[in-house]
Amino acid sequence: MARRRGKGRAGKAVAGAAIALAAAGAVAAALGVDLRSYFRESEAEATAETPATAEIRQTTLTETVSVAGDLGYGDALDLGCLLNGTITGLPAAGDVLERGDVLYDVDDTPVILMYGALPAYRPLAAGTEGADVEQFEENLAALGYDGFTVDDEYTDATAAAVEEWQDDLGLEETGAVELGRVVFTPAAVRVDTVDVQLGANAQAAGGAVLTYTGLDKVVTVEVELDYQELVVVGDPVTITLPDGTEATGTVTGSETAVSEDTGQGGDTETTTYLEVTVAADDAAVFDSLDQASVDVGFAGDSAADVLAVPVEALLGLAEGGYGVELVDGDATEVVAVDTGLFADGYVEISGEGLEAGQSVVVPS
Structure with a gap:
């Protein structure tokens, strides 16, 4: 009985849809509209993608050198x-x-x-x-x-x-x-x-x-000597927690350390590095963590007052090098650019005719 009533409702729905479609066709014919053409045009408008754009920014870029560290309580x-x-x-x-x-x-x-x-x-x-x-x-x-x-x-x-x-x-x-x-x-x-x-x-x-x-949790980082100029006690750093949350921190200590690794052949390899201690500016960011792995970002090279676009806006040119696709009203134009510093998802660019505030296409 229930099954029969369900079929009846389905049949009525299909019949109703057919009647509505026929009625729509009749109205369209009376108005002189080609319904098939109408649906094709509507579908084309619905699927047409407007390219995403971004503005050329005039800004200061600072490169971040990220090093993995361990959260704990420091040296025992x-x-x-x-x-x-x-x-x-x-x-x-x-x-x-x-x-x-x-x-x-x-x-x-x-x-x-x-x-x-x-x-x-x-x-x-x-x-x-x-x-x-x-x-x-x-x-x-x-x-x-x-x-x-x-x-x-x-x-x-x-x-x-x-x-x-x-x-x-x-x-x-x-x-x-x-x-x-x-x-x-x-x-x-x-x-x-x-x-x-x-x-x-x-x-x-x-x-x-x-x-x-001590009682305060700190991050301990092993920094290669190639990057020792980036480590200055008292300098600010960024701390990226396991869930991706970023916090600010400060370098509180740095000392030279040596590790020895013995290979399978019995040879001992000695590595010298900096053992760096970093404290969070707000110690509460570590409250829910215990001996976790975090990333510490040290400020590297910087480029002041430069033009920059998202890295995704760069196009590889057939003749070599890079370009960006400038947007001018409904038209676009690919222009060659010279690239500089990459930092925080942006890249420094320079080239003829480029100005802050212009829009460039950012492919999705």
């Missing part, structure tokens, strides 16, 4: 142990540690992170003087301890504050800071790798207990 630094004993506590890779946090435990006592550029190199006690004393006291004050003056003198007042700090950590209250109890880094750190196991001898651990990085 070793962090060792100066205390004797057994490793009894460790962080996990990826942990973020700040001032006052426990880095690891030795003999069930904590080694504490503090901020500073000067490494710990001696024990501190009443009567000690120096820049390392001031650095330690700055941290002690930042952690909320008081009653002493932050300066380069470790006084009895400092020792009293240290005793309070030691009590809070569960340490013996000596008022002195043994070498190795505190480790200084420039700022908060992210644990990159943990290089020992629980139960290891702290002094026999081979140097590093763990490696750490």
Whole structure:
């Protein structure tokens, strides 16, 4: 039943179309119109393509040299142990540690992170003087301890504050800071790798207990020495993310590095390059990414105040060289051009009669 009703509707539709077509033909005949010719002309108008055009621009072109880089946290630094004993506590890779946090435990006592550029190199006690004393006291004050003056003198007042700090950590209250109890880094750190196991001898651990990085994600790029003139610390760069999004960045570091590759025959090939570090101007662009591959664009050659067209507008001429197809009203003319710098999808052109604002055909 349903099937029969469906056929009936289809039949009515076909019949209706036939009636409408016949009616249209009758009207056309009455008006003296050749319907077949009308449809052919309409079809031709519908399929005719108007060539796409672009204007000749007067602009400054800057070549971009793109180099693949790796997004990460930069170089990892070793962090060792100066205390004797057994490793009894460790962080996990990826942990973020700040001032006052426990880095690891030795003999069930904590080694504490503090901020500073000067490494710990001696024990501190009443009567000690120096820049390392001031650095330690700055941290002690930042952690909320008081009653002493932050300066380069470790006084009895400092020792009293240290005793309070030691009590809070569960340490013996000596008022002195043994070498190795505190480790200084420039700022908060992210644990990159943990290089020992629980139960290891702290002094026999081979140097590093763990490696750490800063918290900010950066791009590391290996640049061939042929392009070293493009790398200037402080210069702007473009960063192209995996999804094609572009962000601005800045060169923050550059140093010469050497890699060695051993071939199948046992020969070692040495390559010297620049290891370049790039930071995004807006660090948030990396928030959704972790150890991704990105491209970094360094500014290369530049051509100021030149005429330029999209690269697609160039035509290869039979006699050699290139030309562009100028548009003048409904007419076009191919003229020869000399090409210069290619950059950002545009090419510098020069030639007789060329002016900014003229239109050129851009083949689709």
